[in-house]
Amino acid sequence: MDELILYTKEVVILNAITEEYALGTHLLVELRKCNHETLVSLEKVKGFMVAAAKHAKATIIDISFHEFNPFGISGMIVIAESHLSIHTWPEYDYAAVDIFTCGDIIKPQDAADFLIEKFECKDPSIVEMKRGLSPQKRPHKAEEDT
Amino acid sequence: MDELILYTKEVVILNAITEEYALGTHLLVELRKCNHETLVSLEKVKGFMVAAAKHAKATIIDISFHEFNPFGISGMIVIAESHLSIHTWPEYDYAAVDIFTCGDIIKPQDAADFLIEKFECKDPSIVEMKRGLSPQKRPHKAEEDT
Numbered sequence: 001m002d003e004l005i006l007y008t009k010e011v012v013i014l015n016a017i018t019e020e021y022a023l024g025t026h027l028l029v030e031l032r033k034c035n036h037e038t039l040v041s042l043e044k045v046k047g048f049m050v051a052a053a054k055h056a057k058a059t060i061i062d063i064s065f066h067e068f069n070p071f072g073i074s075g076m077i078v079i080a081e082s083h084l085s086i087h088t089w090p091e092y093d094y095a096a097v098d099i100f101t102c103g104d105i106i107k108p109q110d111a112a113d114f115l116i117e118k119f120e121c122k123d124p125s126i127v128e129m130k131r132g133l134s135p136q137k138r139p140h141k142a143e144e145d146t
Numbered sequence: 147m148d149e150l151i152l153y154t155k156e157v158v159i160l161n162a163i164t165e166e167y168a169l170g171t172h173l174l175v176e177l178r179k180c181n182h183e184t185l186v187s188l189e190k191v192k193g194f195m196v197a198a199a200k201h202a203k204a205t206i207i208d209i210s211f212h213e214f215n216p217f218g219i220s221g222m223i224v225i226a227e228s229h230l231s232i233h234t235w236p237e238y239d240y241a242a243v244d245i246f247t248c249g250d251i252i253k254p255q256d257a258a259d260f261l262i263e264k265f266e267c268k269d270p271s272i273v274e275m276k277r278g279l280s281p282q283k284r285p286h287k288a289e290e291d292t
Contacts, residue, residue: 023235023238023240023242024233024242026174026242028172028275028277030277030278030279061212061220062210062212062222064208064210064222064224066207066208066224068226074207074224074228074229076208076210076222076224076229076231078210078212078220078222080214082220082233082242083220083222083231083233085222085229085231085246087170087228087229087246087248089169089278089286092169092278092280092284094169094278096169096170096172096228096246096277096278098244098246100231100233100242100244102233127275129174129273131174131176131242132176132235132238132240132242133176134238138238140235141218
């Protein structure tokens with residue numbers, strides 16, 4: 001496979017200028033310079049992530065959050081429209097968030113903005129990736145008889 | 147924030163040429179033209195994902211897989227080193243896989259190659275993203291007293 005190597009630091013939107021259609025939108029959110037106390041709190045991290053999913057109008061299917069020793073929290077929320085995830089490195093005031101959604105109703109950027117605010121993130125950046133590209137427009141949820 | 151808009155279809159390695167260090171490596175794997183029967187089987191999708199995590203030497207913390215109506219499977223595996231996820235669209239013979247790992251022991255590419263083989267994927271592509279970049283080299287897991 002061909003490789004295209006690129007350095008980026010701020011915001012990248014991949015596959016945005018294209019004649020292709022996507023099944024899903026995936027935001028890779030880098031939350032740098034967050035509130036340290038928030039990043040070490042399982043209750044807060046979980047609460048904000050669940051609230052972000054609801055804020056984006058996602059339908060929550062399953063929630064799984066875990067705290068690691070000596071610190072760091074990993075959390076995943078399966079939604080009907082794909083998933084949200086977070087991994088925190090409180091020692092660096094950093095969290096890596098993913099917001100992967102499909103369909104036209106969910107607004108992944110709303111969830112990202114919500115989390116940037118709640119984590120009091122002073123240096124965020126977002127990469128947007130389109131997933132499941134196709135030259136034809138395809139419903140993200142096909143009918144049973146198609 | 148500045149925006150850099152870029153069209154890609156094959157393989158992209160983001161942040162590869164950089165003087166910065168990363169806490170994590172995140173592979174966004176597009177599995178096109180997969181075996182249809184595999185993509186509709188909850189047992190197979192779950193089994194291959196768990197096996198991929200083990201194949202990459204990840205430590206599994208939690209597993210959550212769900213089947214949707216009329217079809218499509220979402221699955222997430224929390225690992226001590228971050229996560230794996232999958233969303234299948236069997237109607238398009240397509241699956242979106244994420245393999246997010248930290249540390250030097252885990253080999254995310256091994257998990258990707260394993261899944262490409264097991265899903266009999268005839269048109270894969272991978273985007274590699276570095277997560278948690280910093281000008282300084284930082285351990286992905288800090289000591290308690292640092």
